[in-house]
Amino acid sequence: MYYAIICEDVDNSLxxxxxxxxxxxxxxxxxxxxxxxxxxxxxxxxxxxxxxxAGFTGSLIVAEFDSLTAAQTWADSDPYMDAGVYQKVSVKPFKVVLP
Structure with a gap:
């Protein structure tokens, strides 16, 4: 299944x-x-x-994982997390409808 990883940056993250x-x-x-x-x-x-x-305010990643737990684990291991880029990360199931 696909999962949306929705990330919000800290201020001045560039x-x-x-x-x-x-x-x-x-x-x-x-x-x-x-x-x-x-x-x-x-x-x-x-x-x-x-x-x-001006930089960026966050990121969106939509990728296939075996489970929500696997997607969350992957997101938690992102180098941007370790570097302090993201202040908040949400992981949600994503259903592709179009195209």
Whole structure:
């Protein structure tokens, strides 16, 4: 089943993100290689795809896991968690309807 991992950043998270980004992306690439990643990306802090120094306010990851517990465990192990980027992470079951 798919799960939505909805993450909210701490204020001024950009320097923390930049430091932990390679390890964060590596984990997402692994999900992609396993055919389990539906979509992943950050929420820009301003209305543009490249927010520059404004940074980001959070992230959304939708990926396939065996259970809610497995999805939560994966989310809890994210390098952005260890780096202090996220202040809140919610994991919810996700049903793909479209496209």
């Amino acid at each position: 320097p923390l993100r930049q430091q932990a980004r390679p390890a964060h992306i590596e984990r997402l690439q692994q999900l992609k290689a396993e055919g389990r990643l539906l979509v992943a990306g950050p929420h820009p802090a301003v209305d543009t795809s490249d927010p520059g120094s």
